[in-house]
Amino acid sequence: MDEPLMKATHLRRTFGGIDAVADVDMIIMPHDLLCIIGPNGAGKSTLVGVLSGAVAPSSGALYFAGESMARKDVHQFCRRGVVRKFQGTNTFLSMSVRDNLIVAGLGVASHRASPMPDPEAILEEVGLGEQAEELAARLPHGQRQWLEIGMAMMCQPALLLLDEPAAGLSANDAQRLVRLIHRLREDCAVLAIEHDLGFVRALECETWVMHRGQIVRRGTYDDIARDEEIRRIYLGRGACHAAH
């Protein structure tokens, strides 16, 4: 059995007395693909924040490739391979799409022996080849999502954290994204948090349900969908595609 890529024990993060993340234990193996779903305010974003180093945990331990990540900054997480894809507005807006990718790749590449990924190849892969010279600020929301994904790929991730990757994507784009995520999984582990249950179903992966800061169920999407209690928490509230 391989060593786990990321391991969290009793992870907790409180905001003013409320546990956004309450006592989460998790193990992510290399090449894992898993999705975390849950209603608004379940603590999914905070969990991704803690796993990516953006939010310091209030207590608990976090290990990446056997190394304790306590008191490490975001940039140190990124250099070690924990890369987060933000929700689409967090790019370098005043720069061109290609420069966004180059800047994203350079930070990690200058600390690794391996060369920087080729920005042109990634531009093609995320389908922004035509817009390479366009300013990031001029891109429509859907394409900015692809740019974000491309920037995350430039960082040579070992664990890719996707924060609502399908938000704002068309049905076609979502399908393309599912294929891309399965392709990426050959190189790295992927953890996605997602609202769009149709997208989660299409990913066909291990699915965890988060509720009130805890992971309450772990299983395949079909198991989760059949679970009565989960229906009550989340799925049963009218719309299946719990959009915002």
Place this chain on the structure above:
Amino acid sequence: MFQRLKLHAGLWVSQPRPGSSDLPFAVGWALGLLLMLMLPHCVAPYALSTVRDALVMGLLALSYDLLWGKAGVLTLGHTTFLGLGAYGFAVATVHFGLAPVSAILIGLLCAGTVAAVVGYFLLYAGVRLHFFAIVSMAVLIIAQQLATSWQSVTGGDTGILGIPGLSATFAGHSLDLSSPLGSWYAVAAVVLATACLTWLACRSRYGKVLAAIATNEWRARACGYHTSFHLLRLFVISALLAALAGCLMAACSGVVAPDVFSPLLATEVILWVAVGGRGTLGGPVIAAVAFTLLKQRISSYSTELWPLLLGALFLGCVLFLPNGLRFRRGVINLRWVWRAMTARRALPGARRAGGGQ
């Protein structure tokens, strides 16, 4: 190890292919070179020395544009480093009798050390924007107080007089640059060389990283950049350039007084960069030279007029020219206004899509 270092250096300094966006700077630089060679033949020595002193201020503007224009670090006390460089040079030459070349190193060392210490405690603690600007102003005022009250070293209010001009000795050959002509060539060459180097640095991938940190520092951190370290390095480099301007100023004018630390001059630096166009490198240099010459002309009529005029200019610049005098951008903006006036458009609804959760 060395191989890896070479590989990484190649990553950082790699330059894009020359394109049309390089044209304004390249043309401006070539004109500057021409001016450096031609001007001594066109004007009298006194006028030449006036332009030379203004050009030293151009170097100061360049150093500030690197910091504020390229990396978005606003300070209100950039002249601290100009003054430290000037005083360092003056004390080293007058009190310790060092040669000008080593005195320049002393001046740079003074400013660099102060910049590194102040920058470390502020930037690593996450102090940014106006908080940083206010603390830098405080540092300037402390430096000003020191310059007036530490009389045994700084000469108090009168400052230090009789600073020798530039000269250098290399392997028996001595090069005297203290004459008006010599110091003109020295200053112009330093300004042109520094402008070219900073331009190349900003044009490289490293410049893109700086621009990225300036636009979205948090995102840059998430790309694996230790942004505080990058900003600190740039702050120190900028301070060194300002100190170099200070050394040249002291050597050319032969005197340094506490008014180099005056808040008025620190404000002027910001105005030069704002009017010349933030981040254009060439613009602030031209603005600094023009404004310094203008200041001398106006001060000969009335000394009170200049601060008043400066304040009015500053207000006007903030209100009407937030991006400085940029000819190309100006034309594009006019076109926008024209289009907006001639075509009725629906309100852009794409704004809404920005937010996620």
